Amino acid sequence: MFKLFLIEDDSTLFHEIKERLTSWSYDVYGVNDFSQVFQEFTAIKPDLVIIDIQLPKFDGFHWCRMIRTHSNVPILFLSSRDHPSDMVMSMQLGADDFIQKPFHFDVLIAKIQAILRRVYNYNTEQIELKTWCGAAVDYQKNTISNEMGTIELTKNEMFILRQLIEQKNKIVSRDALIKSLWDDERFVSDNTLTVNVNRLRKKLEELQLGRFIETKVGQGYIAVEEEQPL
Template sequence: MFKLLLIEDDTTLFNEIKDRLAQWSYDVYGITDFSKVIQEFTDIKPDLVIIDIQLPKFDGFHWCRMIRSHSNIPIIFLSSRDHPTDIVMSMQFGADDYIQKPFHFDVLIAKVQAILRRVYNYNSEKIELKTWCGATVDYEKNTVTTTAGSIELSKNEIFILKLLIEQKNKIVSREQLINSLWDDKRFISDNTLTVNVNRLRKRLDEIGLGSFIETKVGQGYKAIEEATIYD
């Protein structure tokens, strides 16, 4: 049974979401003290976090940053705010998905199932180290290491990088990436993929590899080997 942490201060909505997720055998926990979210997160050790943006004490962006400083656990944002900036910010702070209120519960459940299936089935496989552009990519630890240092990527970031490296020097279409990352693309905006790839490239820039992920306008993305950048 997966443990989900639902960080939502609306008691009615919390109970409704909890009841719906319980029907799918998920064990749902809430927050008792919104000034001690990280402490309760650490105690619960959830497999996935669902978090609202508007919360007492500090907003969801703050807690997302704090959780990301401790863990790469998947995070889904819930919000009644529909400004594109909120969606972009949530992705930049490390969220895996964003659902706007009001939402259909089938959409929430589909997203939760897709993320858990991708993250935990994917990580349960026997995964070998990969070498790319002189870097060591560890799919199990979600790390990329070069002589310039090492970075730890989020679940979405390492998954995108894996898909691109597996077809290095070839264009991977946006549609293929979306279908691989999210089971039902009807619930995904095209901008969500763009934000995730840009976030991956920004992280890779920290160790000098950002330029090796190329954008092919109107087509998709390509991971190139170091030797081909000069061709």
């Protein structure tokens, strides 16, 4: 079980995040004394630190500096502040990622899993969440979520989206998609592939993501993911 140190002074938000993370089998610790954050970090020895910027006594940047002088533990910032300089400062201090409040919990989970997978190289076959264009894609539940809401996909739609996301920014031919669907015993024709892609794109429009699935005439489809600015 991974130990997470959640440095958040909003009691309501802390307990909400802790409850959700605990349901994912993470061991979550909070701060008892905001003037002793580093000492508590040292005692807990967490596998990942989640830290807000605006805190009592000293801000999150201060504690990030302190932690980085002694540890390379991954650090994820949460903040309601949206100024680009805050994001840049976080990365310059050695943070691994930055999420702006309010956020969708599935996005937080996906980012935590991605960081832990990268740092600790744990079994990626257990990971069923993927981030794409700022949204959380849950392969197991066949859902995709962002700040606009959550949509459910059919198994075929999710299968197609997964093939495209796993090869994002690359053209996936129609033949390759049809072959993958057949190999997975999902029997589709060229016409039903078109129908499924159109339905997928229409559903993604509800999350303002439809434009990120592009049709390349005579070639296939591509899931575009733009670089996210700091």
